[in-house]
Amino acid sequence: MKCKICGAKAEKISDAIIMSKYKTDYFYCQNCGFMQTEEPYWLNEAYKDPITLTDTGYMQRNIHLSKITTILLLMFFDYKKKFLDYGGVMVCL
Numbered sequence: 001m002k003c004k005i006c007g008a009k010a011e012k013i014s015d016a017i018i019m020s021k022y023k024t025d026y027f028y029c030q031n032c033g034f035m036q037t038e039e040p041y042w043l044n045e046a047y048k049d050p051i052t053l054t055d056t057g058y059m060q061r062n063i064h065l066s067k068i069t070t071i072l073l074l075m076f077f078d079y080k081k082k083f084l085d086y087g088g089v090m091v092c093l
Helices: 058-076
Strands: 010-018 022-029 035-037
Touching (some): 010 035
Antiparallel strands (some): 022 035
């Protein structure tokens, strides 16, 4: 598989079960260090339903986890660098 970032060859390094039913391969690019999955054929199903209205802790969890992420970055990485969180959470407006 080609790396989605630099176009170099990405080698399979692992696999996992996504959404408790889809076996998915993970690939790592030695050239740029990017890790990616195979083409995500499960996305339509994963995003077909919005977050349930009964999930009253959604905002608080995201705020809490963003603080933890900030602390980890400050403790273990160069705080002068820039970081991008490209996780798959929905934007809260």
